[in-house]
Each structure stands twice: as C-alpha cells, then as structure tokens.
Amino acid sequence: MINRRTFNKAVGLGTGAAAVSIAGFQANAKAATGHWKGGGAAAPTLPAVTPGTHTSFDRIKQVRAGVLDVGYAEAGPAHGPAVICLHGWPYDIHSFVDVAPLLAAQGYRVIVPFLRGHGTTRFLSARTFRNAQQSAIALDIIALMDALKIDQALLAGFDWGTRTADIIAALWPERVKGLVSVSGYIITNVEAQKQPIPPKAEYAWWYQYYFATERGRLAMENKTNRHDLCRLVWDTVSPTWDFDDATFERTAAAFENPDYAAIVIHNYRWRLGLADGEARYERYERKLATRPVIEVPTITLDAERDPFTAPGDGASYRDRFTGKYAHRTLTGIGHNLPQEAPTAFAQAVVDVDHL
Secondary structure, eight states, X not given: OOOHHHHHHHHTOOHHHHHHHHHHHHHHHHHTTTTXXXXXXXXXXXXXXXXXXOXXXXXXXXXXXXXXXXXXXXXXXXXXXXXXXXXXXXXXXXXXXXXXXXXXXXXXXXXXXXXTTSTTOEESOTTSOOOOOHHHHHHHHHHHHHHTTOOSEEEEEOTHHHHHHHHHHHHOGGGEEEEEEETSOOOOOHHHHTSOOOHHHHHHTHHHHHTTSHHHHHHHHSHHHHHHHHHHHHHHHOTTOOOOHHHHHHHHGGGGSTTHHHHHHHHHHHXXXXXXXXXXXXXXHHHHTTOOOBOSOEEEEEETTOTTOOSSTTTTTGGGBOSSEXXXXXXXXXXXXXXXXXXXXXXXXXXXXXX
8 A cells, every 4th residue: 555645756746735635535534424325235226328328528627636637527416426437548538428427327426537648638747758657647546536635436447447446446445435447457567568478369469569669659640540540449359349430539539639649659668668667656566566456345347359358257367356346247348348338337336336
C-alpha cells in the first residue's frame, strides 16, 4: 500500500493539497454513510439495453488533476456513490456510453475520463515527459479522484483501464470500494514481458511489436495510417461486434489528441522494456513487479471472443484476488466488452458493490 504523502510527491502536489485531500477524505467519508449498498444485500437486476442505444454523453467536463487537465464525462447524481470507468486502447470514453446511463439510473455518480493522450485530456506543461508507463496512468486516476473529492470509488475497466484499476486496487486499496476487471489481473511485469509467449498469442499482439519500430511510430503520427490501424484492431479483436462506421468515428476523434502517438508508442515500448520510464515512478514499479495481491471485492470478466483472453476461465489469475470474488465469462463477446455487452458490464459493477 502506498501512503498519501508519497503519492502527492509523485504527482507534484504540495503539502497544502495533501492536507485538503486528507480533510476531504474524512468529511466525505462521514457524509457518504448510507450511500454504499454493500453488506450482502441483494443486487438489483438491471434492465437490458441494446448496445448502441446511446451515442454520446451530455457534455465533457475538464478538471486539473496532477500533471493533467483531464477531460471526463459524468452521469448520475453528484452525491451518489462514485463509479470510475476506465477505457483501453484503441478506444475512448464511448466504450461506456451505454453503461453510464444504466449505472446513473441506479443512483451512481459515474465518471468516465479520457486517459492521458486521449480526447480532451491535456498535459499542463509542454515540458512534462509524455510517459505512459502503468504507474503514471494509475496516479493520474488517483489525482483525478482527489480533484473531484472522490475518496473511494468502484473502479471498472478493460485493457489499459483494467491495468490501471488493478494497480490502484493493489497499491491504494482504501480508495477502492470494489473492482470490475476485464481480463483479470494484467499488471505488467516488464522483465516477464521480455520472454516469448506461444506463437498464436504473439500473433494477436502484432501491433505491439510494430510500435517498437520507427515505422510503427511514423504510422501512429500519420492521421490516415493511425485511423486505419486502429480500425483494423477494432475489427480483429471484436470479431462478432457488428458496429457501424459512425460508432468507430466517434471514438476516433479522441485519437486526434496532440499527444496520442507519443503516449501509445511509449506505453507499448515501455511494456517490452524498450523505453525508459521515470525515476519518480520507480518505487511503484518495483512493488508492482512483485505481483501484489488485490484484496478488494472483485468481479473478473472474460470475453470469449477476445484474442487476449487467457485460457482456463480465469484460473491463471485467480490467486491474485484474495478478497470477495466472482468470475464470469461472456460468450460471443470480444475485446471491447463494455460497449459490446453494456448490460453485463454494468450488472457486474452493481453486483460487486453488493459482494
């Protein structure tokens, strides 16, 4: 577990900000009594929504948090229990466009941020290194929670979002009421990533190796190549999802962020040990390299048609979750699970709140 003082140093907050954050935690914890519906009560069954029913959020808000000006969508009552939904690559907040209304209708305050390098999220300084190592992204979300005075939240994500949520649950469990983790435990161990994996799995990761080359970097910097590459990934990792061009284009707008290429390239190169991170995050990475267990209530989701879903119905990561736990496999669903199966994803969020 990482304490608040260490976190504030990592993201560049002063002692005054730390004092405000701690005071806010104490006040909000008292005010939130009765908001969380856990403790074994039966979870409500959510109404089914057809994927694609909603196409947009009401509006995008901005807030300064850590090294970023974060763009985020918000739905539901301002004082409801918080749910933070975290997207992956090559996706954006629209992965949760049908999920958010389902949760808002249950009284949750739903926050869906653009990760660094995506959409309207911007770095506050041109001098900040465009770093996409895993702990940096996790600290972005902690900073966002502090900026929005959210002391504890349900975290739910997929792809980069799963990794980010897993890290927060492992290192800052006091900030996490419950976790919905698509693909289970995917905290990166850089040394382990250097070892080859079975050829079929390597094939699914083709773009990771492409991005390790100068040719791949140039492709991501070129608007047309970037657009078409991301569309190809959508098509191949979600083979049963019948989305239309407009659905992709709504998300593709988030790829026009000026830092998008730098963030994507650094993320994949860092994970392969081909790019350096920053010294200020090293203590977190050392802890994450030990594969810390996650003790908060968790529901893991596997997508049957996702080429990255590990075999064994969750058995390969079961030992990493030591608290209340449930696992579900969604048949016929691909990588972008919350957008392909929004009702099942939202139901998992509600259910984990009742574990």
